[in-house]
Amino acid sequence: MISILFGSKGSGKSRRLITMANEAHEQKGENSVFIDYDDDRMYMLDRNIRYINAGEFIIDGPKMFSGFLSGIAASDFDLQAVYINSFMKIVKHPIESLSLMFSFLAEFSDRMNINLVISISSEEEPPEFLRPFII
Numbered sequence: 001m002i003s004i005l006f007g008s009k010g011s012g013k014s015r016r017l018i019t020m021a022n023e024a025h026e027q028k029g030e031n032s033v034f035i036d037y038d039d040d041r042m043y044m045l046d047r048n049i050r051y052i053n054a055g056e057f058i059i060d061g062p063k064m065f066s067g068f069l070s071g072i073a074a075s076d077f078d079l080q081a082v083y084i085n086s087f088m089k090i091v092k093h094p095i096e097s098l099s100l101m102f103s104f105l106a107e108f109s110d111r112m113n114i115n116l117v118i119s120i121s122s123e124e125e126p127p128e129f130l131r132p133f134i135i
Contacts (some may be wrong), residue, residue: 070114
């Protein structure tokens with residue numbers, strides 16, 4: 001399942017994403033990964049949640065991010081959720097061009113039984129292909 005926190009910069013999406021990750025780990029013992037573009041929020045997470053600074057990797061586009069995400073899932077068979085903050089900074093492509101990527105992410109999430117929770121900052125209205133995932 002994919003869930004998207006969509007809104008303008010500074011609207012509290014990152015804090016909500018961190019809260020969701022921490023609560024899921026505390027209440028369910030969820031095995032999860034938190035991906036962000038930098039290390040700014042690393043110490044806000046429960047220390048048992050694996051934190052990955054995607055800015056340290058050379059990710060240039062949706063295909064590279066899809067491979068990056070697949071590698072994370074392949075290395076942890078017990079993975080239940082992936083929280084992705086600063087998604088647009090990581091993927092580096094306009095939101096309108098990511099329809100195929102979200103089709104892949106939906107299939108990937110279902111096939112691997114991993115919940116994906118993604119934070120997307122945008123001042124514009126979300127594209128139609130994202131609307132079913134927005135919470």
